[in-house]
Amino acid sequence: xxxxxxxxxxxxxxxxxxxxxxxxxxxxxxxxxxxxxxxxxxxxxxxxxxxxxxxxxxxxxxxxxxxxxxxxxxxxxxxxxxxxxxxxxxxxxxxxxxxxxxxxxxxxxxxxxxxx
Amino acid sequence: xxxxxxxxxxxxxxxxxxxxxxxxxxxxxxxxxxxxxxxxxxxxxxxxxxxxxxxxxxxxxxxxxxxxxxxxxxxxxxxxxxxxxxxxxxxxxxxxxxxxxxxxxxxxxxxxxxx
Numbered sequence: 001x002x003x004x005x006x007x008x009x010x011x012x013x014x015x016x017x018x019x020x021x022x023x024x025x026x027x028x029x030x031x032x033x034x035x036x037x038x039x040x041x042x043x044x045x046x047x048x049x050x051x052x053x054x055x056x057x058x059x060x061x062x063x064x065x066x067x068x069x070x071x072x073x074x075x076x077x078x079x080x081x082x083x084x085x086x087x088x089x090x091x092x093x094x095x096x097x098x099x100x101x102x103x104x105x106x107x108x109x110x111x112x113x114x115x116x
Numbered sequence: 117x118x119x120x121x122x123x124x125x126x127x128x129x130x131x132x133x134x135x136x137x138x139x140x141x142x143x144x145x146x147x148x149x150x151x152x153x154x155x156x157x158x159x160x161x162x163x164x165x166x167x168x169x170x171x172x173x174x175x176x177x178x179x180x181x182x183x184x185x186x187x188x189x190x191x192x193x194x195x196x197x198x199x200x201x202x203x204x205x206x207x208x209x210x211x212x213x214x215x216x217x218x219x220x221x222x223x224x225x226x227x228x229x230x231x
Binding site: 031032033035037042043044045046047050052091095096097101102103104106107108109 | 147156157158159161164166171172204206208213214215216217218219220221222223224225227
């Protein structure tokens with residue numbers, strides 16, 4: 001069974017603080033793909049990153065960084081020096097193969113509020 | 117260009133109305149998706165089209181009827197909806213459904229209210 005767990009339902013931080021959003025996944029597939037999406041209040045799901053299971057390199061993009069650890073089945077997301085514009089719901093998702101197609105299973109999301 | 121467009125942005129309809137949601141992408145993607153998202157929940161997959169053919173129907177009630185007129189367009193026809201169908205409806209597209217490396221790109225959604 002495929003499952004994504006985002007244990008943090010809501011997080012509040014003061015602007016300029018660093019914050020880490022946790023994501024733990026379960027899958028029996030040996031090859032799988034992980035994603036992070038951002039959903040601001042406007043509603044659109046914005047793609048942030050995709051990580052393949054065979055590539056455990058961490059990635060940094062500006063203030064965003066991702067830590068992928070297969071040993072703990074985690075794919076955590078850190079925002080450095082948070083800004084008010086980072087306020088959104090963040091979803092971690094796992095792409096899995098089922099019935100001949102790849103589908104996404106989403107975690108329940110973490111709502112991040114950055115307070116000025 | 118990773119843009120998926122959806123119209124309308126907001127829709128209010130009565131339970132006896134017939135309306136349609138529209139989605140368009142010009143990225144040359146061959147897979148398109150409809151999701152339903154209730155408040156404070158993750159998106160739930162409704163339908164998947166691959167090469168203009170319905171590939172997946174996640175046991176969605178028949179009052180929702182999808183249509184894919186061509187590879188760039190995806191419609192969702194609504195008829196005799198219930199108030200509990202009020203939600204954000206998201207469209208997405210990806211290069212293909214058969215490759216896990218393909219990213220799904222989402223549109224801005226249509227906020228539907230059923231009175």
